[in-house]
Amino acid sequence: MEAKLELKELTKRFGTVGAVSGLSLIAREGEFLSLVGPSGCGKSTTLAMIAGLLQADGGDIVIDKRVVNDLPAQQRGVGLVFQDYAVFTSLSVEANLAFGLEVRGVSRVARKKLVKALAEQLNLTSLLKRRGGSLNMSEMQRVALARVLIVEPKLLLLDEPMSNLDASVRASLRGELRQIQRARGQTVFYVTHDQAEALSMSDRIAVMRGGKLLQIGTPEEIYQRPSNRFVAEFIGDPPINVIACDVRRDGGSIAVDVPGFGNVAVGRGIIDEGRHLIGVRPHDVIVGHASTPGAIQTTVRFIENFGAEHVLHLEYLNELIRATTVPGFAHVGANVYMGFDMTHAHLIEAGTDRIVPIDALSPNAKDRH
Amino acid sequence: MQKIVINALGKSFDTVTALDDVSFGVETGQLFCVLGPTNAGKSTLLKTIAGLYRADRGEIVIDGETVNYLLPHERRVSLLFQNMALFPTLTGFQNIAFPLRTGGLAESEIKEKVGAIARLLKIEQILDRRPATFSGGEQQRVAIGRALVQPGRVLMLDEPLTNLDARLRIELRIEFKKLHKELGQTIIYVTHDQVEAMSLSDRIAILDSGRLHQVGTPNEVYHTPANRFVAEFIGSPPMNLMNAELNKNDSTLYAIGKGFAVPISSRHTALLNASPPRNGIAVGIRPENIEVSGAESPRNPIAADVIWVESLGSKSILSLQVGDALVRAVVKPTDPIQKERRAWIGFPLQAQHILDLGTECFVR
Numbered sequence: 001m002e003a004k005l006e007l008k009e010l011t012k013r014f015g016t017v018g019a020v021s022g023l024s025l026i027a028r029e030g031e032f033l034s035l036v037g038p039s040g041c042g043k044s045t046t047l048a049m050i051a052g053l054l055q056a057d058g059g060d061i062v063i064d065k066r067v068v069n070d071l072p073a074q075q076r077g078v079g080l081v082f083q084d085y086a087v088f089t090s091l092s093v094e095a096n097l098a099f100g101l102e103v104r105g106v107s108r109v110a111r112k113k114l115v116k117a118l119a120e121q122l123n124l125t126s127l128l129k130r131r132g133g134s135l136n137m138s139e140m141q142r143v144a145l146a147r148v149l150i151v152e153p154k155l156l157l158l159d160e161p162m163s164n165l166d167a168s169v170r171a172s173l174r175g176e177l178r179q180i181q182r183a184r185g186q187t188v189f190y191v192t193h194d195q196a197e198a199l200s201m202s203d204r205i206a207v208m209r210g211g212k213l214l215q216i217g218t219p220e221e222i223y224q225r226p227s228n229r230f231v232a233e234f235i236g237d238p239p240i241n242v243i244a245c246d247v248r249r250d251g252g253s254i255a256v257d258v259p260g261f262g263n264v265a266v267g268r269g270i271i272d273e274g275r276h277l278i279g280v281r282p283h284d285v286i287v288g289h290a291s292t293p294g295a296i297q298t299t300v301r302f303i304e305n306f307g308a309e310h311v312l313h314l315e316y317l318n319e320l321i322r323a324t325t326v327p328g329f330a331h332v333g334a335n336v337y338m339g340f341d342m343t344h345a346h347l348i349e350a351g352t353d354r355i356v357p358i359d360a361l362s363p364n365a366k367d368r369h
Numbered sequence: 370m371q372k373i374v375i376n377a378l379g380k381s382f383d384t385v386t387a388l389d390d391v392s393f394g395v396e397t398g399q400l401f402c403v404l405g406p407t408n409a410g411k412s413t414l415l416k417t418i419a420g421l422y423r424a425d426r427g428e429i430v431i432d433g434e435t436v437n438y439l440l441p442h443e444r445r446v447s448l449l450f451q452n453m454a455l456f457p458t459l460t461g462f463q464n465i466a467f468p469l470r471t472g473g474l475a476e477s478e479i480k481e482k483v484g485a486i487a488r489l490l491k492i493e494q495i496l497d498r499r500p501a502t503f504s505g506g507e508q509q510r511v512a513i514g515r516a517l518v519q520p521g522r523v524l525m526l527d528e529p530l531t532n533l534d535a536r537l538r539i540e541l542r543i544e545f546k547k548l549h550k551e552l553g554q555t556i557i558y559v560t561h562d563q564v565e566a567m568s569l570s571d572r573i574a575i576l577d578s579g580r581l582h583q584v585g586t587p588n589e590v591y592h593t594p595a596n597r598f599v600a601e602f603i604g605s606p607p608m609n610l611m612n613a614e615l616n617k618n619d620s621t622l623y624a625i626g627k628g629f630a631v632p633i634s635s636r637h638t639a640l641l642n643a644s645p646p647r648n649g650i651a652v653g654i655r656p657e658n659i660e661v662s663g664a665e666s667p668r669n670p671i672a673a674d675v676i677w678v679e680s681l682g683s684k685s686i687l688s689l690q691v692g693d694a695l696v697r698a699v700v701k702p703t704d705p706i707q708k709e710r711r712a713w714i715g716f717p718l719q720a721q722h723i724l725d726l727g728t729e730c731f732v733r
Contacts (some may be wrong), residue, residue, distance in 0.1 A: 037536050039505065063613070138407050166406050167562040171605055178677065188571065194535035200679035220702065223682035236682050237539055283683050302546060304568035307591040307604050308657040308699065311568075315544075324683070327588065 002029045002062065004155055004187040006343075011058035012045055012211075015149045021211040022059070025157075027189055032181055034190045034198035038209035043191045046208075047227065050174050050189065050347050051080050063155060066105070079153030083160040087140050087147070089133030093124060096132055096143055100151040105311045122176060137164045142173070152184055159191045174201055195235045198221065207231050224344065229353035230277045232346055238304070238311045238322050241285065242348065245278045247271055254358070256347065259315065260296055265342040269358035271349055279346040279355070282311055285323035287330070293340035300330050314338050372397040372432065372555040373418070373523060377444055378581075379411075379426035380417050387413040389579040395523075395572075398553045399654070400546075404602070405576035411559040414576070417523045418557070419448040422518070431523065431603055449516045451528040455500040457619045461487075462496040486514045491546055506537045513545075517552060517676050525557045530565065534729040537575045542568060563603050567591065575599050596730045600722065604684055606697040609650040609659070615641065622654045624723070627692025637723045646725040653722030659698040660715040661687065661706050669715040678707045681720060689714065704732045 012020040020042040027033040035043045048054040049059055052073030057285060060067050068076050088096050097115045106114070119125045122141045124146060127139055135143060141164045148156065162170045176202050180187050183269040192198055198205045199219045207218040207230075224231035232240050246266070249272075255263045256278060263277075272322045301320055305310040310327050313320040314336070323338060330336050346358045373395040378588050380388040386550060386642050387410045395401040403411050416422045418429055420441035422675045429436050432679045435445045447468075474482075485492045490510045500508060516524050529545075530538045546569055549556060566573050575582040575590065575598070583595040594600040600608040613626035614631075622641065624632040631652060634640070641650075662669040673689035673696065685707055689696045691714070698714065706712050723732040 038536055102372070136407055167564065167569060167605075168406065168602060168607075175679070178679075182677075193537075196681060199681050219680040219682065223680075223702075230732060281683065302550060303586040304543070304546070305591075306564065307567055307587070308655065311631070327592075 003027070003062070004029045004031070005061065005189060007046070007064040008062065008208055009059035010046065010053065010056055010061065011221065012042075012049060013057050016245040018211050019062045019269070020049070022332060023208075023211075023368045024059075024214075025206055025213060025216055027187055029187055029202045032178065032188045032201055034192060034205045035208060036192055036195055036198045036205060038193060038234070040218060041208045042160055042188060042211040043193075043208050044049050047189065047191045049138050050076075050080055051157050052076050054202050056148050068213065075270035077146040077154065077253075078318070081145050081148045081152065081158045081161045083163050084305060087135070088109070091132055092128065093132065093135070093143050094128040097124075097128075097150050099145055100147060113152060114298050119147055121180060122146050122149075122173075138166055138169055138232050141165055142169075145173075145177070149244040152186070154183070154186060156188045156192075158188060158192070160349075162192075162197065170197070177201065177291050196237060198279060199235070202320060205235075209234075211338060214229070226279075226346065226355055228355055229277070229348045232348070232355065236281060238282045238324065240279045240281050240346075242279050243319075243321070245315070245347075247273055247276050247277055249273045256342075261294065261340070261356050264294065265345065265362060266339055267358040267362065269347065269356050271347065271356045276350045277348040278342075280340050280342075281344065282322040282324040283339040283343055285314075286339045286341055287314070287323045287325055288339075289330075291337050292339060297335060298333045300332050302332055303330075312336075370397045371395070371430075372399070372693070373557070374430040375418070375427070375432065376460060377427040377430065378417065378424055381425055386579050388417065391576070391581050392582065393574050393584045395556055395557060396554060399571045400556045400569055400640050402570040402573045403559045403576055404561070404563060404566040404573050406602070407562055407578045408550065408578070409561075410579040411561075411576055412527055413579075415527055415557065415559055418444075418673050420444050421448075445521065446523045446525055447516045448525045449512055449517060449529060451531055455503075455511060455515075457500050460497055461492060461503070461507075461511050462500055463498075464500070465518055465573060467515060469645060482518055483514075484611045486518050489515050489551060492546075496521060501594075506534055506541065509541065513548075517548070517554065520552070520554065520568060522601060523555045523557065525559075527547050527559045528561070529558070530562075530617070531562075537539040538565075545569065562595055564605065567603065575602060575733055577602075581676055593733065594722075594731060596727075596728075597651075600724070600731070604655060606656050608653050608655050608701075608722065609696045611691070611693075611694045611696065612651050612726070614649055614650060615646075624650060624699045626652065627694065628673075629691055631671075631721070632718065633723065634718050634721060637721070637732060641723065646732075647727040649726045650732075651724040651726060654716045654720055656686065657699040658717060658720035659696070660717065661689075661698050661717075662713050663698055663702070663706055663709055665713045666715075671714045671716075673712045673714050675706070675710055675712055677695065685714070717722065 003026045007023055007025050010023040037043050049083045095186055098111045103110045116126045145161050157160050205222045207214045209230055222235055248255045252268050258264050271357050298314045301313045301315050309324050348356050349356050375393050378388050378391040440481050466479050469479050492510045493509055499597050530541055543646050572586055572667045573590050574584045583590055583599050590603055611626050613624035616625045617730045618624045620637045622688040624631050624633055639713050660669055676688045685702050687698045725732055
């Protein structure tokens, strides 16, 4: 696939604060690329620079192999939707949707047809006759999105376009947006703080923090093989458990001990001996009603009910460990046994927060204390 | 003991009915969620309980006393809005201490109470600072602290986590639950987010267009939803509902829809025989209960096209075309079916729900 959008060492400072520092990435033609990170990580600033609303201090923005740094916003050929929607309040929803087509000289008949089709796809049909000003926030946001989608820009820049929507509307719109984008082969650059949104829609995800790109990869790569502690903790709900551990070395082999659990895994990797951390997803915390090798007894402090699954918060030293279980597995106050499935666990290097690749990380039943 | 009883509450604005015959009770120490979409009447309900709106009909009872004609400050409730208004010129400490100032407490007592709340909310380090220097999460914590500092009051929160980052929301949601366990206050919590409602509450009331659809524990509203609205509002993705006709073959009752036919459990058969539905039925099944396989088998007899796959890390959601309906199923992230075009699915008998399309209520 051709590169649709390329950022080369993109940099932006506000005063002495580096908002975006040397950001380089490529969005391929037809790709849905999400940029995720917490508030203030520089993701919206990045999008504003691509759109031409902010001037970059350094680096290049390349769209369709052309450096567009000095092109005004309207000549960059991008569609833009913000968190704060732009809808003409005095026009009907229908006229709002048709506006961009009219400007581009699309005939009246064709306009009508396109508006009708998109309205059906986005469940806006019942709103078409309403005035923009009479819509509620969630309706306005959907209309704003539709207004941009309808002119079929080849590169679509979206900045938290669903932030004002009800959770249930957001979930269904995710699928609709993805389908429309797929069907038209559009390239989407999507900015969000919501990791679930990014995971469910994207071909690839770029995780940003403090103006820097931390990792870029498919949703599976980002979730299963995070490169550092921040990515591991930012992606996934319920969040990953991060627990102190002690690493012992013997030649190229290492043994990972967790206080209370004893030795939980052995493997081969390059890391100093001493106190580090392991990251274990709640799905990989194994909870049972009977004692098993490697499991320790604990008490259920409280339970988060997610319907299809329940997350137990289990007492461990002065912390709580999250474990995903089927509904009805245990009640609050129950004594249960917990252990770790270490196959997908991560070893986090203390100080650097880097996730250290470990070969053949496996539970070791022989070496228990 | 019932801390709050709402009895046949009604409220209209001009021609718009905001609350229509709303009744429920909240036990002392419960965390009670009011869940519904935008414009359901959730905020109106809170404001009417707090006394900012006058009820047109019905009764509001707090601690055994009818409060319809009491002024807001006489009702012993605290209301925290979505946009929490902190006093910008006061420090974090002064903001939290504010409601205590009128109670004639000694300065040392105030200090102690504010300190205890701040410790729980992990905001001790910002107590000397002004709100302008707070992050979104810190503002929210201070506002919650100010509402929590008066024990004995009913705390009412209107979408307290809505404006926050997704990650912060997850964090605060868990902390909030811990906090409630420690303090044991009676809380009414309004949200549009079913995940928040499910994971936080002791009980949930589902409100839409001013009417209550169901009141129950998270398990009740999830596993035995009263009607279509509840089944489709709770759960992510929501329950699948597929229209079907009833058909008797030998002695077994079948639900037959476009692209599928499934036997109906003996329990449902008895209920359907007792009161036959007039407009047909829909078969309901939660996405996590659908069995998905790459090959046809007696367990998985229904052919489905895999339309698209959403990866959520710990699981994947398949959107499947069955007949003319879109069915969603949850599978493991490693399930090879995600790469296939065709799947075979089954609906386990014990996981089926049957919706009467005449009444839009589930057959139970």
